[in-house]
Amino acid sequence: MALPTGVKYLVIGAGIHGLSTAWHLAVALRAAGRGSGADILVVDKGGIASGASGIACGVIRNNYFQPAMRQLMAHSVAIWESDAAAFSYHPVGYMQISPEVMHKDVASIYEQQRAIGYESVFIEGEADCLRYMRDLLDDWQAKNVTSVLHEKRGGYANNTKSIYGLATKAEAEGVRIITGLKVTGFRRDAAGSVSAVITERGEIGCEMVIVGVGPWVKHVWDMLALPPTISIKGKDGRVHHDVPMWIYWSLQEGTLGVDPMLQRTNDGRMPPVIHLDTDAPLYSDVDGSLITDKLWGIYYKPDFNFGGVQGGAMPYKIATPADEVAVDPYGPASPDFIVGPEFAHMWCSALAFCQKRFEGRMDLFKKEPSGGIGCFTADSFPVFDRFRDNVYLIADSNHGYKMIGVGKLVAEDILGMGDELLQPFRFSRFEAGKLHPTSNSPFPWS
Numbered sequence: 400m401a402l403p404t405g406v407k408y409l410v411i412g413a414g415i416h417g418l419s420t421a422w423h424l425a426v427a428l429r430a431a432g433r434g435s436g437a438d439i440l441v442v443d444k445g446g447i448a449s450g451a452s453g454i455a456c457g458v459i460r461n462n463y464f465q466p467a468m469r470q471l472m473a474h475s476v477a478i479w480e481s482d483a484a485a486f487s488y489h490p491v492g493y494m495q496i497s498p499e500v501m502h503k504d505v506a507s508i509y510e511q512q513r514a515i516g517y518e519s520v521f522i523e524g525e526a527d528c529l530r531y532m533r534d535l536l537d538d539w540q541a542k543n544v545t546s547v548l549h550e551k552r553g554g555y556a557n558n559t560k561s562i563y564g565l566a567t568k569a570e571a572e573g574v575r576i577i578t579g580l581k582v583t584g585f586r587r588d589a590a591g592s593v594s595a596v597i598t599e600r601g602e603i604g605c606e607m608v609i610v611g612v613g614p615w616v617k618h619v620w621d622m623l624a625l626p627p628t629i630s631i632k633g634k635d636g637r638v639h640h641d642v643p644m645w646i647y648w649s650l651q652e653g654t655l656g657v658d659p660m661l662q663r664t665n666d667g668r669m670p671p672v673i674h675l676d677t678d679a680p681l682y683s684d685v686d687g688s689l690i691t692d693k694l695w696g697i698y699y700k701p702d703f704n705f706g707g708v709q710g711g712a713m714p715y716k717i718a719t720p721a722d723e724v725a726v727d728p729y730g731p732a733s734p735d736f737i738v739g740p741e742f743a744h745m746w747c748s749a750l751a752f753c754q755k756r757f758e759g760r761m762d763l764f765k766k767e768p769s770g771g772i773g774c775f776t777a778d779s780f781p782v783f784d785r786f787r788d789n790v791y792l793i794a795d796s797n798h799g800y801k802m803i804g805v806g807k808l809v810a811e812d813i814l815g816m817g818d819e820l821l822q823p824f825r826f827s828r829f830e831a832g833k834l835h836p837t838s839n840s841p842f843p844w845s
């Protein structure tokens with residue numbers, strides 16, 4: 400496709416956020432009689448779904464300790480449900496299974512889910528939790544569990560298929576998508592606004608830029624000459640200066656190459672996505688050695704797309720300074736950030752800790768490269784905001800495959816149609832000290 404010289408809305412990134420925004424913006428422009436998809440161009444340096452969205456485990460849940468996150472997720476789940484076939488969405492539900500140290504946090508999540516009408520069941524006490532789990536999966540055997548939050552909505556979707564579903568919807572609205580085109584910089588006018596996007600093949604003039612570049616967000620942030628470090632007013636009222644804006648974490652995921660049908664409920668249905676956190680010691684399923692006696696967690700689901708039982712465990716913080724982290728080649732192609740035998744050992748032992756049917760199956764762990772990195776903000780929560788006057792940044796802090804609805808909210812915000820759900824995610828929260836509450840979960844995204 401020849402490069403256009405100019406376009407009204409230029410979206411960088413053909414992942415979940417770029418494509419959802421393009422689609423919803425096109426629909427909203429048409430509905431308001433203010434334009435159409437022909438006003439929107441999406442560019443991607445790779446292809447559709449070539450970033451984090453294309454390798455995501457695909458779990459969709461509401462379970463967040465932060466009220467603003469939960470409201471956002473409830474909004475997104477409704478969009479997943481609006482066209483499950485196009486988004487390859489499996490509404491099997493989701494379970495957060497927790498130890499006593501997380502009991503209070505999860506109880507408050509349940510209360511607030513009731514308040515927003517998000518259907519879930521909450522089980523408390525060790526004996527009742529065990530009974531509830533065994534009614535569902537008769538070989539359940541995890542220890543130190545005192546609460547189970549069973550979300551009846553949510554589940555998972557097949558990563559690449561859902562992103563292609565979004566691309567089809569956007570293109571049907573007249574949106575153009577150019578792949579294999581890298582943005583290398585921005586031309587700014589005297590007032591500082593972006594007047595054109597600079598690409599490897601020339602410049603494209605634009606009135607507004609929408610950035611949905613996932614793990615590459617720091618690169619675009621730098622191209623916009625935004626600050627590498629920020630000030631954050633902590634909960635103690637003190638201002639902390641020079642906090643790095645971005646940090647990378649490596650996500651640990653893999654697949655046990657069993658028949659996905661192995662993981663069915665007692666009555667033969669596909670089970671909810673399981674997320675277990677516990678402080679019970681984890682011992683090796685191979686030789687009985689202690690793997691950890693600290694709080695740990697895993698998640699998993701049967702998945703025909705991955706060809707087995709797929710899931711992950713806690714990510715680890717990448718110690719290398721953010722400037723030196725090689726994001727490319729990305730995902731399974733990375734020489735640095737794919738999971739190794741230690742992950743396989745821990746995760747397979749953890750599966751066996753949860754359910755007897757997974758005991759002694761570590762040799763079936765798929766050896767193909769898996770995992771990928773995410774670029775997190777200074778507080779690990781998203782930033783959705785305008786910068787340089789006409790650049791809308793969607794930095795989901797690696798929470799975001801499930802957030803298919805953020806693109807709709809961003810489109811509405813751009814068109815001045817409301818921004819209530821996005822307000823808690825403005826950049827100004829750092830300096831103002833309007834931070835999201837943090838939970839006792841071992842994951843940086845709960």
Ligand SMILES: Cc1cc2nc3c(=O)[nH]c(=O)nc-3n(C[C@H](O)[C@H](O)[C@H](O)COP(=O)(O)OP(=O)(O)OC[C@H]3O[C@@H](n4cnc5c(N)ncnc54)[C@H](O)[C@@H]3O)c2cc1C
Pocket residue numbers: 411412413414415416417442443444445446447448449450451452453454455456457458459580581582583611612613614615650651652770771772773793795796797798799800801802
């Ligand atoms: C292993 C793993 C598992 C995950 N599992 C889940 C999960 O189960 N549930 C969940 O909700 N989230 C999950 N996430 C997080 C989720 O995948 C991301 O938060 C989300 O996909 C980010 O979407 P995005 O649209 O912002 O970016 P991406 O999907 O990464 O898309 C960004 C696109 O921008 C393009 N791009 C980058 N720079 C440029 C440039 N300069 N010029 C042109 N194009 C550019 C890239 O090629 C890419 O295609 C997971 C992440 C990983 C790594």
